[in-house]
Amino acid sequence: MVTSASSTLPATSGLSRKALARAVGAATIGNALEWFDWSTYSAFAAIFSLQIFGGHGGSALLSALAVFGVGFLMRPLGGALIGAFADRHGRRSALVLSVVLMAAGSLLVGITPTFAQAGMWAPAVLTLARLIQGLSVGGDYGASPIFLSEIAPPRHRGLVSSLHYVSLTFGLLAASLLGWILSAVLTRHELATWGWRIPFLLGAAAALWGLYLRSSVQESALFVQARSQERPKDVPSARRTPALILRVIGMTSLGSIAFWTITSYLPNSAVHVLSAGSVFAASSWALLIFLALQPAVGWLSDRIGRKPLLISYSAGFLILGYPLVAGVRIGSAGTLFWVMLLGLIVFSGYSAISAAFLAEQFPTKTRSTGVGIAHNVSSALFGGTAPYLLAKLDQSGDTAWFAGYVMAAAVVSGVLFLRIPEARGKALDS
Structure with a gap:
C-alpha cells in the first residue's frame, strides 16, 4: 500500500549514499548466494538424477523434477513463518535466518548418498535437503526484496x-x-558421478560470507518506525488481508510459470540432445543479458510507472505462449539461447519491478508476511509444478495444453494489473 507523493518521506530516504550502498550490498550479495544454492539443483538435475534415483534417464529426471517441485511446497510455509518473524523481529533477523537454512540445505545435498550406496534413503535425504532449502528461499522472499524496497x-x-x-x-x-566450467574440465562420467556435488558444497561454504554481511546490516528504518507506532493489539497478521493475498497470487502466477519453464525446464530438456557444455553456455549468455536488463527496466518504471510494464509483460506472454512452449523441441544451442532470451526479455517487464510492486501492495506491519505467503503460494502452485507438468505433457505430445495454460495465466495477471493503482514515486505506507 502507498501514500500520496506529497506525504512525508520515510526515514530511509535520509540514508547517506554510503549507508544505502552497504545495505543494498548486504541484501543483494546474500540473495545471490541464496539463489545460487537454490538454482544449482535445477541446473544439475539432469546430471545427478541417475545417481540419486537410479532407473533410466527419463524416469530419473522426472523424479528429480518432482523433488524440485516438493521444495516449492515448503516455500509458502517459509514465507509465512519467516515473513511473520520479519514483521515481528525485523528484516535483518529474517535475512540471517534464511541464509543459515539455505547453507544447511545445500550442504545436505552435497553429501547425499547415491542410490547404489543407500537405496531409497538417497532420494529421501535429497528431499529433506530440498525441503530445508524451500523453507529458506520462501522466507527470504519475504525479507530481501522487502528490505530493498523499504530502504529505497x-x-x-x-x-x-x-x-x-x-x-x-x-x-x-x-x-x-560453474556448470559450464565443470563440464569443460571434467569428463561426462566424472561430472555425473561426483563433479555435480562441487557447486552444492561451494554454495554452503559461500553462505558463511552471506551470513556475515547480513548480520552486520542496519535494520530498515521504516520497519523501526512502524514498530514504534504499533499499539499492543496491533499484531501483524496476514489473515486480515486474505482478498489482497489472493489477488497477489493471481498477479504472480504467470511469472512463476514463465520463469521456471524458461530457466529450468528448457535447459534440462535440451541436455538430452545437446552436450552439457553447450546447454550451460546458452543458458549463461541468456541469463547474462537478462541480468543487464533489470536495472534499466527498474529505472524505466520510475519514469513511466509500474502498470505499463506489467501490462506489456502479460500481453507478451499471451502472444508468445505457444511459440515458447514449441521451443521445448530444442535442436541446437543457438535455438536454446534465442528461445530463452526472448522469454526472459518479456519476463523483464515483471521481474525488474516485482520487488517494488509487491511491497507496494501491503502496509509495513504485514508486508513481509503478506508478500512471503502470496508470492510463495504462487511459486508452489504454478512455478514448482511447471517443469514437471511440461515434461509429462511433452512425453505424451500434448504441449499445446501447456501453451493454453500460460496464455490463461497471462489473461488473469493482465486483468489484475489493470486494476491496481499506480505507485510510482509514492511513499510506502507505514
Whole structure:
C-alpha cells in the first residue's frame, strides 16, 4: 500500500549514499548466494538424477523434477513463518535466518548418498535437503526484496529494488557458469558421478560470507518506525488481508510459470540432445543479458510507472505462449539461447519491478508476511509444478495444453494489473 507523493518521506530516504550502498550490498550479495544454492539443483538435475534415483534417464529426471517441485511446497510455509518473524523481529533477523537454512540445505545435498550406496534413503535425504532449502528461499522472499524496497527513496524504488532480481539472476548465472566450467574440465562420467556435488558444497561454504554481511546490516528504518507506532493489539497478521493475498497470487502466477519453464525446464530438456557444455553456455549468455536488463527496466518504471510494464509483460506472454512452449523441441544451442532470451526479455517487464510492486501492495506491519505467503503460494502452485507438468505433457505430445495454460495465466495477471493503482514515486505506507 502507498501514500500520496506529497506525504512525508520515510526515514530511509535520509540514508547517506554510503549507508544505502552497504545495505543494498548486504541484501543483494546474500540473495545471490541464496539463489545460487537454490538454482544449482535445477541446473544439475539432469546430471545427478541417475545417481540419486537410479532407473533410466527419463524416469530419473522426472523424479528429480518432482523433488524440485516438493521444495516449492515448503516455500509458502517459509514465507509465512519467516515473513511473520520479519514483521515481528525485523528484516535483518529474517535475512540471517534464511541464509543459515539455505547453507544447511545445500550442504545436505552435497553429501547425499547415491542410490547404489543407500537405496531409497538417497532420494529421501535429497528431499529433506530440498525441503530445508524451500523453507529458506520462501522466507527470504519475504525479507530481501522487502528490505530493498523499504530502504529505497520512493522516487528510485524501482531502480533500487530491481537489484533484487539482479542478484537473484547472478545466483542463477553463477550456477550455470560453474556448470559450464565443470563440464569443460571434467569428463561426462566424472561430472555425473561426483563433479555435480562441487557447486552444492561451494554454495554452503559461500553462505558463511552471506551470513556475515547480513548480520552486520542496519535494520530498515521504516520497519523501526512502524514498530514504534504499533499499539499492543496491533499484531501483524496476514489473515486480515486474505482478498489482497489472493489477488497477489493471481498477479504472480504467470511469472512463476514463465520463469521456471524458461530457466529450468528448457535447459534440462535440451541436455538430452545437446552436450552439457553447450546447454550451460546458452543458458549463461541468456541469463547474462537478462541480468543487464533489470536495472534499466527498474529505472524505466520510475519514469513511466509500474502498470505499463506489467501490462506489456502479460500481453507478451499471451502472444508468445505457444511459440515458447514449441521451443521445448530444442535442436541446437543457438535455438536454446534465442528461445530463452526472448522469454526472459518479456519476463523483464515483471521481474525488474516485482520487488517494488509487491511491497507496494501491503502496509509495513504485514508486508513481509503478506508478500512471503502470496508470492510463495504462487511459486508452489504454478512455478514448482511447471517443469514437471511440461515434461509429462511433452512425453505424451500434448504441449499445446501447456501453451493454453500460460496464455490463461497471462489473461488473469493482465486483468489484475489493470486494476491496481499506480505507485510510482509514492511513499510506502507505514
